Amino acid sequence: MTDRCSVTYHVRSGSAAIEARAAAIAVEQSVEMPLAGIDDAAVLSDIVGKVEQIDDLGGGTFRVRIGLAAATIGDDPGQWLNMLFGNTSLHDDVILRDAVIPERFRPAAGGTPRLRQRLGIPQRAFTGSALKPQGLQPERLAQLAERMALGQLDFIKDDHGLADQTYSPFAVRVPLIAAAVARAVRCTGHQTRYIPSLTGDLDQLRTQAGIARDCGLDCMMVVPMIAGFAATRTLTRSFPEVTFFAHPAMGGAARIAPELLIGKLFPALGCGAVIFPTYGGRFGYSPATCRELVTNARPALAVPAGGITLNRVGELLDFYGPDTMLLIGGNLLLAGERITEQAAGFANAVAQHGTK
Amino acid sequence: MTDRCSVTYHVRSGSAAIEARAAAIAVEQSVEMPLAGIDDAAVLSDIVGKVEQIDDLGGGTFRVRIGLAAATIGDDPGQWLNMLFGNTSLHDDVILRDAVIPERFRPAAGGTPRLRQRLGIPQRAFTGSALKPQGLQPERLAQLAERMALGQLDFIKDDHGLADQTYSPFAVRVPLIAAAVARAVRCTGHQTRYIPSLTGDLDQLRTQAGIARDCGLDCMMVVPMIAGFAATRTLTRSFPEVTFFAHPAMGGAARIAPELLIGKLFPALGCGAVIFPTYGGRFGYSPATCRELVTNARPALAVPAGGITLNRVGELLDFYGPDTMLLIGGNLLLAGERITEQAAGFANAVAQHGTK
Numbered sequence: 001m002t003d004r005c006s007v008t009y010h011v012r013s014g015s016a017a018i019e020a021r022a023a024a025i026a027v028e029q030s031v032e033m034p035l036a037g038i039d040d041a042a043v044l045s046d047i048v049g050k051v052e053q054i055d056d057l058g059g060g061t062f063r064v065r066i067g068l069a070a071a072t073i074g075d076d077p078g079q080w081l082n083m084l085f086g087n088t089s090l091h092d093d094v095i096l097r098d099a100v101i102p103e104r105f106r107p108a109a110g111g112t113p114r115l116r117q118r119l120g121i122p123q124r125a126f127t128g129s130a131l132k133p134q135g136l137q138p139e140r141l142a143q144l145a146e147r148m149a150l151g152q153l154d155f156i157k158d159d160h161g162l163a164d165q166t167y168s169p170f171a172v173r174v175p176l177i178a179a180a181v182a183r184a185v186r187c188t189g190h191q192t193r194y195i196p197s198l199t200g201d202l203d204q205l206r207t208q209a210g211i212a213r214d215c216g217l218d219c220m221m222v223v224p225m226i227a228g229f230a231a232t233r234t235l236t237r238s239f240p241e242v243t244f245f246a247h248p249a250m251g252g253a254a255r256i257a258p259e260l261l262i263g264k265l266f267p268a269l270g271c272g273a274v275i276f277p278t279y280g281g282r283f284g285y286s287p288a289t290c291r292e293l294v295t296n297a298r299p300a301l302a303v304p305a306g307g308i309t310l311n312r313v314g315e316l317l318d319f320y321g322p323d324t325m326l327l328i329g330g331n332l333l334l335a336g337e338r339i340t341e342q343a344a345g346f347a348n349a350v351a352q353h354g355t356k
Numbered sequence: 357m358t359d360r361c362s363v364t365y366h367v368r369s370g371s372a373a374i375e376a377r378a379a380a381i382a383v384e385q386s387v388e389m390p391l392a393g394i395d396d397a398a399v400l401s402d403i404v405g406k407v408e409q410i411d412d413l414g415g416g417t418f419r420v421r422i423g424l425a426a427a428t429i430g431d432d433p434g435q436w437l438n439m440l441f442g443n444t445s446l447h448d449d450v451i452l453r454d455a456v457i458p459e460r461f462r463p464a465a466g467g468t469p470r471l472r473q474r475l476g477i478p479q480r481a482f483t484g485s486a487l488k489p490q491g492l493q494p495e496r497l498a499q500l501a502e503r504m505a506l507g508q509l510d511f512i513k514d515d516h517g518l519a520d521q522t523y524s525p526f527a528v529r530v531p532l533i534a535a536a537v538a539r540a541v542r543c544t545g546h547q548t549r550y551i552p553s554l555t556g557d558l559d560q561l562r563t564q565a566g567i568a569r570d571c572g573l574d575c576m577m578v579v580p581m582i583a584g585f586a587a588t589r590t591l592t593r594s595f596p597e598v599t600f601f602a603h604p605a606m607g608g609a610a611r612i613a614p615e616l617l618i619g620k621l622f623p624a625l626g627c628g629a630v631i632f633p634t635y636g637g638r639f640g641y642s643p644a645t646c647r648e649l650v651t652n653a654r655p656a657l658a659v660p661a662g663g664i665t666l667n668r669v670g671e672l673l674d675f676y677g678p679d680t681m682l683l684i685g686g687n688l689l690l691a692g693e694r695i696t697e698q699a700a701g702f703a704n705a706v707a708q709h710g711t712k
Contacts, residue, residue: 071523090605132393135396159388161438167427202587231584249438251445283446330388330390336393
């Protein structure tokens with residue numbers, strides 16, 4: 001018996017053509033050559049992808065489930081992505097919709113339970129905001145972070161545009177911001193966490209994570225689709241005490257279902273929290289997509305974001321429940337000089353939710 | 357004067373909405389927050405993306421050119437991709453169509469001229485095939501490679517599905533295949549090159565490249581969209597004597613124009629040869645797309661692939677010209693026991709082309 005991992009694609013096709021199209025995907029995502037050219041019986045039986053099921057979803061779309069041989073994936077997360085969608089991503093009639101996560105890529109413990117314990121927040125939802133805009137000097141970002149933290153937010157993250165730019169090098173920016181947030185924490189007694197964004201190749205990611213850890217930080221952010229799947233997992237395994245927040249940039253929602261990419265694959269790389277564009281914001285995910293994504297991602301912390309306004313706190317917490325960090329970035333920054341009061345109002349609204 | 361890099365998007369929109377949509381993309385790909393919340397004049401003038409031009413392409417599609425501040429990109433290829441398309445890739449109304457390549461990412465010398473010199477092939481097109489199917493033992497792959505090389509092909513590459521699997525570990529497979537090809541070269545006198553596929557995180561990529569170099573190999577393959585942009589460039593810079601072939605897997609053609617991704621971005625990472633699905637094969641690129649992609653990629657070697665049959669050699673060389681490697685994989689493998697003769701026929705067809 002071959003150990004197989006089921007992968008689900010949505011394929012646009014006519015009824016007459018779907019069986020052949022499904023078989024072609026199964027070949028493309030495995031041996032990538034005409035079966036007539038294979039004379040090895042074990043390859044034909046154990047390695048070639050198998051079409052397991054085809055369902056007509058109506059409207060010219062079919063759900064195709066293919067069993068890929070686990071042996072072709074091995075233990076490399078990059079090769080896993082390659083087998084899931086590598087060449088087929090070049091065909092515009094196919095969406096990668098779902099996949100069974102192989103045992104070896106099952107998310108490690110961590111995520112929400114660990115964050116609840118560390119921050120001493122047993123039940124309610126978490127609050128968060130983002131340091132923006134890029135282009136500010138490190139001192140200005142640190143000042144902003146301190147004022148947000150004085151409002152007793154739970155998390156303050158780097159905008160994913162903050163990298164290692166000349167005007168704000170990581171090694172200067174992160175210690176300054178970490179110190180600013182630490183000052184606020186000493187003042188408020190509230191365990192606000194700063195989440196720096198890590199960028200670059202694996203060497204740079206590790207160096208930056210080391211700098212952040214030396215600042216006492218235990219939450220960091222990474223962009224798996226840019227860093228690469230293999231680098232992301234190596235990073236998360238190298239710093240097991242850190243909770244990694246996965247940012248969805250380059251997620252290309254139209255071709256890989258966010259329920260899979262963000263809800264399953266990012267946690268499988270070791271990320272303990274997943275940031276995603278919520279329904280009703282400036283990105284187009286539906287409530288159903290958001291619900292499935294969040295369910296998939298547990299126990300990773302769900303971090304809906306992308307244009308959330310303060311007046312939506314109640315509605316979003318009703319929808320997502322408490323194992324959530326509400327991330328309000330740009331809309332909080334509109335408060336200007338009143339940022340601490342706005343942050344406090346936000347923190348308070350979340351704390352009060354459900355107690356009414 | 358701010359140094360800006362122009363980026364071109366194709367946006368589906370109504371006429372009335374396009375100006376606001378373009379402005380929103382310019383904000384999303386730079387400061388990612390409401391402009392009203394920014395009180396720093398330098399950020400507003402130098403960092404916020406600028407809509408430079410909007411053209412109506414008809415059919416509800418607009419071409420939007422945005423100038424991004426070069427300072428936000430810096431020298432990190434991952435951050436470059438992030439600024440080009442990070443968050444906007446999550447919107448399904450936008451395709452990343454083109455970008456001016458910043459000076460610091462201009463492709464290094466190498467590519468076709470270096471390959472011509474090394475292989476001693478001054479003018480004609482190159483031939484290549486691929487080692488498949490995955491699942492074969494290293495000995496079988498080496499045997500196949502030797503028989504192909506006896507047919508005097510110029511290049512024999514790993515299938516991009518060959519990684520570091522248990523049944524065929526890189527460190528076993530690559531030296532065996534390299535030795536097999538070297539035996540054939542001693543027999544034929546023809547400078548056949550073996551191109552192993554490198555996988556994993558940066559540590560693994562470097563280790564594998566070192567193993568390959570120790571086998572005397574000077575051509576290797578990498579998948580930039582899986583390895584990550586930053587890792588790919590670090591790799592190409594670490595092994596400047598190697599010509600790296602970029603494989604397009606995970607290229608998501610429907611969202612990032614292949615003319616840009618494969619034609620410009622992959623060479624900018626240091627790859628000296630780009631593999632792409634040709635028109636008329638099993639992927640859907642048009643002749644116009646292929647022509648522009650190849651023009652963009654020069655002096656990188658153009659490697660059309662994806663279902664090429666032997667009877668198309670003349671047509672494809674007429675179309676692509678001689679700075680090309682024709683990559684015939686699966687269709688050559690259909691020859692079974694006659695693989696050497698088929699490879700020789702292929703090599704001969706390319707050598708004869710244009711001399712008739």
